[in-house]
Amino acid sequence: MHPMLNIAVKAARRAGNLIYRSADKIDHLTITKKSHADFVSEVDRAAEQVIMETLLEAYPSHAILAEESGSHGESEYLWIIDPLDGTTNFLHGFPQFAVSIALEHKGVLTQAVIYDPVRNELFTATRGQGAYLNDKRIRVSKRLHMADALIGTGFPYSNFQHMDAYLAILKDVMQKSSGLRRPGSAALDLAWMAAGRYDGFFETGLKAWDIAAGCLLITEAGGMVSDLVGKDSYIKTGHICAGNPEIHPQLLKLMAPHLSDALKG
Ligand code: IPD
Ligand code: CA
Ligand code: CA
Numbered sequence: 001m002h003p004m005l006n007i008a009v010k011a012a013r014r015a016g017n018l019i020y021r022s023a024d025k026i027d028h029l030t031i032t033k034k035s036h037a038d039f040v041s042e043v044d045r046a047a048e049q050v051i052m053e054t055l056l057e058a059y060p061s062h063a064i065l066a067e068e069s070g071s072h073g074e075s076e077y078l079w080i081i082d083p084l085d086g087t088t089n090f091l092h093g094f095p096q097f098a099v100s101i102a103l104e105h106k107g108v109l110t111q112a113v114i115y116d117p118v119r120n121e122l123f124t125a126t127r128g129q130g131a132y133l134n135d136k137r138i139r140v141s142k143r144l145h146m147a148d149a150l151i152g153t154g155f156p157y158s159n160f161q162h163m164d165a166y167l168a169i170l171k172d173v174m175q176k177s178s179g180l181r182r183p184g185s186a187a188l189d190l191a192w193m194a195a196g197r198y199d200g201f202f203e204t205g206l207k208a209w210d211i212a213a214g215c216l217l218i219t220e221a222g223g224m225v226s227d228l229v230g231k232d233s234y235i236k237t238g239h240i241c242a243g244n245p246e247i248h249p250q251l252l253k254l255m256a257p258h259l260s261d262a263l264k265g
Pocket of ligand 1: 082084085086087088154155183184185186187205206210
């Protein structure tokens with residue numbers, strides 16, 4: 001395992017264990033509202049702290065972009081961290097949340113870890129070396145047709161700017177696919193896409209820390225990731241469409257007539 005991935009795994013496991021241990025104390029946590037339906041708990045912050053300490057102990061000169069505390073330092077190495085993806089689930093005892101850590105080197109994603117502490121599933125990838133679940137190589141699904149495809153998504157919950165376009169897409173996907181899921185952790189959705197559990201995924205308005213690790217996992221598992229018009233501005237816009245090589249173009253085609261100019265990037 002690449003030494004930088006090894007450190008990221010150590011950080012993700014430490015944070016995941018902390019989150020898991022806190023899951024039976026949710027009624028006693030300090031919770032703050034960031035905006036409508038957007039909460040942060042002391043567990044999010046403590047997990048972020050533990051991840052940053054672990055990464056910076058090994059690589060003190062590296063820069064960090066972390067959801068709760070923002071940007072730290074300047075370097076050609078940038079760690080992109082979501083300490084707890086799926087906070088709403090976590091706060092309701094709904095067991096679908098994860099830690100997500102990615103490393104960008106000179107603007108290119110090179111390492112990725114997503115850790116699900118509930119199932120003890122560790123998803124990892126190094127650029128050019130494939131994607132893994134625990135120690136087994138994973139690949140995206142081989143399903144060919146939208147009518148057989150299971151599609152994941154995330155509903156808009158705080159910013160309703162793209163609601164009409166989103167609902168039109170949802171209606172179409174609902175009628176043309178074999179099923180739709182919204183479990184509530186974008187990072188895990190992307191990891192599951194890489195593992196072949198979904199055949200396609202789309203969401204609008206995500207942040208770099210929600211998707212950086214998941215995107216590398218998917219491409220290393222043989223999948224495709226783009227924005228909603230097939231271009232690569234997804235880390236910047238947060239509008240994302242992923243799929244296996246057969247379903248990805250079908251999903252883009254299905255979305256095209258519904259996209260507003262804002263969603264075209
Ligand atoms: C959220 C989850 C959710 C997605 C939201 C994200 P958070 O992350 O990934 O699935 O729909 O847009 O903000 O806030 O729980 O880290
Ligand atoms: Ca998140
Ligand atoms: Ca988060």
